[in-house]
């Protein structure tokens with residue numbers, strides 16, 4: 001009998017385990033993951049950016065936990081000798097119509113208590129000579145880490161404190177009883193007093209297994225990256241972001257310095273035909289049927305039809321992708337980039353077609369479900385864990 005079973009060894013599951021052990025050093029803890037190791041999905045297929053919290057509505061969980069998480073992640077890396085580079089980020093308006101949106105982001109940064117600076121065209125050119133922009137915002141606290149390395153270190157710490165992590169254990173059955181919760185995988189069955197669902201792209205299915213209808217479904221959006229040829233690294237000094245579309249939950253194609261010295265360009269956002277489908281050809285009939293039979297999906301598909309089609313076209317054409325990225329760096333040529341990795345985002349969508357914006361938790365009788373943990377959840381992961389413990393588990397675990 002464990003005290004707590006966590007489903008998912010991504011950063012949110014590991015952050016939650018870490019927070020539980022900090023609070024309850026003698027807790028009997030088990031993490032179950034269906035893959036061979038940590039960070040097999042979103043936590044190991046992302047931009048590796050440490051966000052500052054500038055974009056998010058003041059008072060939201062995203063705003064608060066990203067800001068705290070930013071500091072926590074850098075401290076963790078420093079304490080354990082892991083890579084980090086607080087290289088700063090510029091958010092760039094390339095068109096006149098983006099200037100009011102840029103100003104809104106600047107004001108939001110101030111409201112969220114962040115260090116933000118306005119950059120004139122000349123100041124932007126001094127920092128980023130190849131970037132085309134009318135004005136920009138500089139966010140010095142944004143930076144780069146290696147999230148898979150952080151996840152591996154967290155797992156090592158959790159195990160060294162006595163926590164168990166069992167890999168290749170796909171949770172297939174959950175039943176909440178009056179005194180405990182029963183969990184079964186293909187090979188084993190487990191019992192715990194409490195279960196925490198941090199299953200990312202499958203979090204809605206795990207909630208359903210436990211008997212909860214959360215009113216939202218995960219819709220998978222693939223993000224494809226290109227890698228800049230090393231000889232063109234001089235084009236990118238900071239993290240370079242466009243002004244995001246305020247109606248969209250994604251930040252737009254950006255240029256990212258990477259921990260391996262390379263520069264990534266991306267990601268775009270296309271519907272994935274498989275929840276963990278990293279190639280364009282990946283397809284899973286259950287996953288696709290799940291999306292296509294969901295009325296919420298058709299509502300956003302109608303609303304964002306033009307944007308969605310443009311993303312699809314860019315996904316199949318390097319020239320179109322480059323044209324999009326060239327709004328920020330006009331010197332970029334299609335030959336300067338080669339296809340790189342991809343990631344799939346777990347975005348919760350309600351039945352009435354709303355993309356759930358904030359982190360979202362649903363509490364069951366003996367379970368807690370992390371139903372929406374999109375970006376910046378890697379940045380915020382250790383703070384999301386603390387939030388779960390402080391707000392949702394403290395009374396139960398005593």
Ligand SMILES: Cc1cc2nc3c(=O)[nH]c(=O)nc-3n(C[C@H](O)[C@H](O)[C@H](O)COP(=O)(O)OP(=O)(O)OC[C@H]3O[C@@H](n4cnc5c(N)ncnc54)[C@H](O)[C@@H]3O)c2cc1C
Pocket residue numbers: 007008009010011012013032033034035038039040041042043044045046047048049050051169170171172198199200201202203206222223267342343344345346373374375376377378379380
């Ligand atoms: C393309 C992309 C770019 C991003 N960029 C950034 C960024 O730069 N900065 C940032 O802060 N955030 C970023 N994010 C968001 C961030 O990566 C995620 O929000 C975060 O990693 C979510 O972590 P998680 O633990 O909830 O999910 P995951 O990392 O997906 O982990 C879920 C785990 O659950 C396991 N699992 C699922 N079902 C079962 C089951 N039935 N039984 C057992 N195990 C199961 C999976 O194997 C997986 O390991 C990005 C995401 C994507 C996809």
